[in-house]
Amino acid sequence: MNFSRESSILNVMEPIVSNLFDDNYVKTNSLKCSCEKCKMDIILLTLNHVSPHYTSTQAGEAYIKALFLNPQLQSDVLREIIQSVKIIEEHPNH
Incomplete structure (x- = not known):
């Protein structure tokens, strides 16, 4: 495909x-x-460290977003963002 x-x-x-x-x-x-x-590098680095969740429908998108209303899942993603911020701030690409 x-x-x-x-x-x-x-x-x-x-x-x-x-x-x-x-x-x-x-x-x-x-x-x-x-x-x-720097902002884009932080987002991209974070996305490389979290599991992707793909969908092709609006219903699937809504379902996945609803899963991430769970405080633990948000915390997991935020932890990865914090790590990415530290890395990019220490080693900016500009």
Whole structure:
């Protein structure tokens, strides 16, 4: 099967990680560097360390997002974000 930009396959972890990162770091201005490159590197590094959760339907997306309302799962993702922030702040790519 070919995957292209037209296909509606979504890794639901992308918006989950992005939203948690925004809520806990971007909106609170708690980053050493808040340039777009550093923010993107933090999100990408985090996504490389969390399990992907793919879906192709809105119902599947809603189901996966509902699972991540669980405080423990949010905590697990936030722990990975914290690790990514530390790494990128110590070794920025700019």
